[in-house]
Amino acid sequence: MNARVRRGLAAFAALALTAPALVAQGPDPLARLDSSTRALVLALEDSARAEGLPAEAVLSKAQEGVAKHAPMAAIARAVRTVFLSYREARATLGAKADRTELSAGAAALQAGIPTTALSDLRASGHGKSIAVPLVVLADLVTRGVPRDVASHTILQLWTAGAGDADLLDLPKAVGQDILSGAAPGDALLNRARTIPLRLPPGKVPE
Amino acid sequence: MTESARDPYIEWIARQGRRQVELSSDARARVMDAVRAAPLPVRPRRGLGWLTTPRPLTLSPLASSLLAAGLVGLGVIGGLGVTHRDGRTPAGQPAAVAADPQLPVHDSLQVHRFELAAPGAVGVSLVGDFNAWNASATPMTRSADGKAWTVTVQLPAGRHVYAFVVDGAQGGSQWVPDPAALRAPDDGFGTPNSVVLVGQRGTT
Numbered sequence: 001m002n003a004r005v006r007r008g009l010a011a012f013a014a015l016a017l018t019a020p021a022l023v024a025q026g027p028d029p030l031a032r033l034d035s036s037t038r039a040l041v042l043a044l045e046d047s048a049r050a051e052g053l054p055a056e057a058v059l060s061k062a063q064e065g066v067a068k069h070a071p072m073a074a075i076a077r078a079v080r081t082v083f084l085s086y087r088e089a090r091a092t093l094g095a096k097a098d099r100t101e102l103s104a105g106a107a108a109l110q111a112g113i114p115t116t117a118l119s120d121l122r123a124s125g126h127g128k129s130i131a132v133p134l135v136v137l138a139d140l141v142t143r144g145v146p147r148d149v150a151s152h153t154i155l156q157l158w159t160a161g162a163g164d165a166d167l168l169d170l171p172k173a174v175g176q177d178i179l180s181g182a183a184p185g186d187a188l189l190n191r192a193r194t195i196p197l198r199l200p201p202g203k204v205p206e
Numbered sequence: 207m208t209e210s211a212r213d214p215y216i217e218w219i220a221r222q223g224r225r226q227v228e229l230s231s232d233a234r235a236r237v238m239d240a241v242r243a244a245p246l247p248v249r250p251r252r253g254l255g256w257l258t259t260p261r262p263l264t265l266s267p268l269a270s271s272l273l274a275a276g277l278v279g280l281g282v283i284g285g286l287g288v289t290h291r292d293g294r295t296p297a298g299q300p301a302a303v304a305a306d307p308q309l310p311v312h313d314s315l316q317v318h319r320f321e322l323a324a325p326g327a328v329g330v331s332l333v334g335d336f337n338a339w340n341a342s343a344t345p346m347t348r349s350a351d352g353k354a355w356t357v358t359v360q361l362p363a364g365r366h367v368y369a370f371v372v373d374g375a376q377g378g379s380q381w382v383p384d385p386a387a388l389r390a391p392d393d394g395f396g397t398p399n400s401v402v403l404v405g406q407r408g409t410t
Contacts, residue, residue: 029338060335060367061394067339068381070395078394100403103365107401111391135365135388135401142389142398168403171388 044083085109104134111138117151124159132164139171144184160197315360330355334368363405
């Protein structure tokens with residue numbers, strides 16, 4: 001092998017071995033944040049990882065803020081809210097809560113649902129995932145249904161065996177009634193009465 | 207060994223080898239004709255010719271290892287999933303890709319179709335936590351009747367938050383939620399988002 005080929009091979013190998021490391025650093029998703037907001041996001045990401053929480057939720061909220069051209073103070077406030085709500089959701093739902101339940105629980109807490117509503121749903125969940133009732137609950141409150149009415153109604157439906165599909169249809173129907181002029185709380189109560197319940201045998205009223 | 211001690215037979219061979227051979231002029235002419243008739247060797251061309259001409263290459267074990275390492279490195283560069291040390295993907299690289307209905311869907315991904323009625327828009331894209339909220343990552347396609355915009359993507363199971371970015375004819379763009387989907391709580395930035403549950407029994 002002549003010297004030229006040897007030199008070429010060595011250069012090729014050196015480039016190929018170092019390039020992955022350079023490429024892996026990639027475009028920094030937080031490059032558009034100022035230094036203090038960036039430091040906050042990185043610290044919250046590290047804290048989330050240390051606590052077994054999904055760190056990408058923090059990063060995603062920062063990316064969302066950057067994409068929406070939000071002020072740095074708003075981004076800092078939003079990522080902090082996300083981190084704290086995930087932490088509270090984990091404390092409320094327990095260590096066995098899966099990622100979808102955690103995400104739905106954190107969103108419900110951000111919507112103002114009290115932690116007792118989450119723990120009540122968990123306690124009456126019969127071991128099933130409570131992601132669907134949590135997502136529906138957050139949606140209803142966002143549409144203006146009072147928090148206590150929404151929490152109580154969804155818990156009743158869930159405990160009585162309402163199916164996921166029935167719960168998922170509820171927000172759109174309630175939204176239509178609200179657009180037609182109904183009060184949000186009344187709209188939910190009226191629609192909830194139309195959902196067929198599948199009570200467990202021991203709970204069927206005599 | 208001295209000259210006189212050599213084998214007589216070898217001495218005879220050596221003498222025969224040193225003997226001058228007289229060639230006739232006819233023999234010399236025949237040899238020269240044969241040489242002229244033989245095709246000339248082709249000189250390799252510069253540039254592309256040099257690259258395409260086959261030639262033997264020998265490699266030491268060290269050089270072979272370097273070459274293999276280089277090829278592996280190139281494979282890593284070309285890999286689809288460039289990630290940071292903490293597992294996050296660069297902003298410009300969407301985790302969700304437009305789904306090809308001809309390709310098999312990975313078990314952990316599910317195809318989901320998004321649609322927005324926006325007849326006056328000049329462009330619509332899908333943004334969400336699955337594509338790092340990158341407005342250029344997942345453009346939507348105008349339907350045949352021109353009234354709606356759609357895109358089909360593969361998403362991992364779970365709860366995803368998303369919105370649409372609608373480019374108006376006047377040049378501005380607007381973030382809008384999906385009117386047909388579940389609503390997400392306040393995003394903290396003043397623009398409402400939507401929620402999709404993927405992989406649940408009642409996928410929305």
